[in-house]
Amino acid sequence: MAEPANSSSKTAIMPRRDEDFPEWYQQVIRAAELAEPSDVRGCMVIRPWGYGIWENMQRHLDAMFRATGHRNAYFPLLIPLSYFAKEAEHVKGFAKECAVVTHSRLEADADGKLRPSSALTEPLVIRPTSETIIGASYAKWVQSYRDLPILINQWANVVRWEMRPRLFLRTTEFLWQEGHTVHETEAEAWAETKQMLEVYGRFVHDYLAVPIFSGEKSESERFPGAVQTLSIEAMVQDRKAIQAGTSHFLGQNFARASGIQFQNREGKQEFGWTTSWGMSTRLLGTLVMAHGDDDGLVLPPRIAPTQVVILPITPKQETRGAVLEACDKLAKQLREIRYVDVPIEVEVDRRDLGGGVKNWEWIKRGVPLRVEIGPRDLESAKVTMSRRDQATKMKESISMQEFVSHSAEVLDSIQRNLLERAKKFRDQHTRVIDSKDEFYDFFTPRDATKPEIHGGFALAHWDGSREVEEQIKNDLKVTIRVIPLDNSSESGKCIFTGKPSSCRVIWAKSY
RNA sequence: CGGGGUGUAGCUUAGCUUGGUAGAGCGCGUGGUUUGGGACCACGAGGUCGCAGGUUCAAAUCCUGUCACCCCGACCA
Numbered sequence: 001m002a003e004p005a006n007s008s009s010k011t012a013i014m015p016r017r018d019e020d021f022p023e024w025y026q027q028v029i030r031a032a033e034l035a036e037p038s039d040v041r042g043c044m045v046i047r048p049w050g051y052g053i054w055e056n057m058q059r060h061l062d063a064m065f066r067a068t069g070h071r072n073a074y075f076p077l078l079i080p081l082s083y084f085a086k087e088a089e090h091v092k093g094f095a096k097e098c099a100v101v102t103h104s105r106l107e108a109d110a111d112g113k114l115r116p117s118s119a120l121t122e123p124l125v126i127r128p129t130s131e132t133i134i135g136a137s138y139a140k141w142v143q144s145y146r147d148l149p150i151l152i153n154q155w156a157n158v159v160r161w162e163m164r165p166r167l168f169l170r171t172t173e174f175l176w177q178e179g180h181t182v183h184e185t186e187a188e189a190w191a192e193t194k195q196m197l198e199v200y201g202r203f204v205h206d207y208l209a210v211p212i213f214s215g216e217k218s219e220s221e222r223f224p225g226a227v228q229t230l231s232i233e234a235m236v237q238d239r240k241a242i243q244a245g246t247s248h249f250l251g252q253n254f255a256r257a258s259g260i261q262f263q264n265r266e267g268k269q270e271f272g273w274t275t276s277w278g279m280s281t282r283l284l285g286t287l288v289m290a291h292g293d294d295d296g297l298v299l300p301p302r303i304a305p306t307q308v309v310i311l312p313i314t315p316k317q318e319t320r321g322a323v324l325e326a327c328d329k330l331a332k333q334l335r336e337i338r339y340v341d342v343p344i345e346v347e348v349d350r351r352d353l354g355g356g357v358k359n360w361e362w363i364k365r366g367v368p369l370r371v372e373i374g375p376r377d378l379e380s381a382k383v384t385m386s387r388r389d390q391a392t393k394m395k396e397s398i399s400m401q402e403f404v405s406h407s408a409e410v411l412d413s414i415q416r417n418l419l420e421r422a423k424k425f426r427d428q429h430t431r432v433i434d435s436k437d438e439f440y441d442f443f444t445p446r447d448a449t450k451p452e453i454h455g456g457f458a459l460a461h462w463d464g465s466r467e468v469e470e471q472i473k474n475d476l477k478v479t480i481r482v483i484p485l486d487n488s489s490e491s492g493k494c495i496f497t498g499k500p501s502s503c504r505v506i507w508a509k510s511y
Numbered sequence: 512c513g514g515g516g517u518g519u520a521g522c523u524u525a526g527c528u529u530g531g532u533a534g535a536g537c538g539c540g541u542g543g544u545u546u547g548g549g550a551c552c553a554c555g556a557g558g559u560c561g562c563a564g565g566u567u568c569a570a571a572u573c574c575u576g577u578c579a580c581c582c583c584g585a586c587c588a
Contacts, residue, residue, distance in 0.1 A: 041579085041580080163587090279588085359548060360548075374546095
């Protein structure tokens with residue numbers, strides 16, 4: 001993270017982070033071949049490298065879901081408008097961003113232009129989230145307390161008609177998982193809500209190497225229709241917060257709306273207690289902004305689609321065959337080593353390109369380890385290794401055998417280092433603040449016309465009122481990210497109104 | 512949806528004020544020299560100048576309309 005590059009040194013990504021962070025972000029995504037905008041406004045094409053990262057995220061998350069008793073299923077993309085309309089708050093929250101299917105066929109008109117014809121009797125909403133359609137199924141499945149709990153997850157795409165799309169962070173269509181559960185008691189549902197937040201926190205921390213703060217959302221930031229929303233928040237390198245995962249305690253709101261009812265142990269009809277929780281491809285954006293540097297993406301080994309790339313150096317035709325052979329042999333040996341439960345992913349880049357070009361391409365893609373093997377290495381049975389978490393020019397020459405036996409260890413060391421850096425960065429920019437002036441100063445850039453990277457997380461007392469939140473949001477675009485849950489809650493006075501406050505909350509600008 | 516801006520090759524763009532056959536850099540292809548940190552030389556491919564009208568002998572250039580995208584504001588994983 002961010003030793004500020006001195007302006008004379010050439011970086012692979014222009015502009016640098018400190019020059020124009022949003023533009024840098026876009027350029028990294030392009031240079032790393034993660035994704036690109038499509039012809040459909042707000043939608044993106046996720047390229048193999050980006051999708052590979054997503055697949056790894058899926059793999060690990062899915063294992064964690066299974067381990068906590070959840071199973072996958074799939075529900076329809078199209079939701080009857082009448083289902084959707086059942087929960088009033090839900091409608092209020094999502095209505096503005098719903099895409100609606102109103103017709104079932106195309107017909108050529110007189111000019112030969114295709115036009116929708118045959119209007120549907122009931123319009124269908126493309127799911128922005130699936131509480132209502134899944135609720136309809138659950139209503140049928142749940143009769144008795146013996147049917148509970150229901151613990152289901154689905155991997156799906158959803159559509160939210162956003163006004164301002166940004167690759168990964170906010171796109172019209174995105175990929176995610178949504179867990180939907182029904183429980184017999186309020187306490188169980190709450191335990192589930194918290195458990196899944198904990199799962200998310202562990203995933204992001206252990207696999208993405210991103211430290212998080214967790215807690216509950218204030219009323220204004222709550223999921224539409226939820227009783228309570230919990231969230232994990234990460235800090236990225238422009239010091240803004242990004243919500244990395246959310247878990248909702250839905251109380252009986254959706255059960256009531258969908259008619260999820262069961263006969264309880266006393267023989268009485270009762271509404272189920274439901275939860276829902278989700279993580280999306282937004283995590284890819286989080287990853288880019290959390291670990292990327294001025295040379296491109298930096299991937300934590302645990303989710304990198306390729307952990308080791310082998311670059312054959314073949315300056316002379318005579319040695320070419322031997323070098324390639326050695327590369328293949330090394331790749332084979334590495335693939336026999338398991339790293340986070342599966343064989344290490346290795347790629348031998350045999351493309352006929354200049355060595356420097358290939359090297360830089362892999363730097364930009366963020367592959368954790370680059371290994372060069374050339375004629376000189378062959379003679380001494382060595383390899384030349386570079387780690388993506390270190391300066392790009394740093395190289396280490398070690399024996400091939402040693403490299404093979406230590407590779408998993410080195411990957412772990414990179415993983416740990418990325419987490420450490422991110423943690424240090426976050427802590428450096430997290431501040432306990434006890435006065436309104438200091439708070440305003442903290443969140444005000446010195447150059448208003450071209451705001452520099454500033455601010456961070458502020459831990460400050462808040463009186464719990466919506467008015468204060470509103471005011472701060474208007475003045476500074478700063479919002480409460482989370483109200484820490486467990487917090488060894490130190491009470492105090494609201495720094496804005498002087499009224500009593502039961503704990504410090506986390507304030508930040510956010511994505 | 513309000514306010515501002517921009518549309519020229521895959522990307523970045525010059526040309527537009529003052530109409531006269533569309534130029535460059537990067538990238539791409541071929542051949543060669545190269546190759547342990549972003550190589551070089553030669554040749555080459557690629558553009559209905561967003562789209563539709565209009566003015567004119569003649570439109571990338573002027574006029575009208577339209578569409579798309581970008582930035583700024585209100586909403587969001």
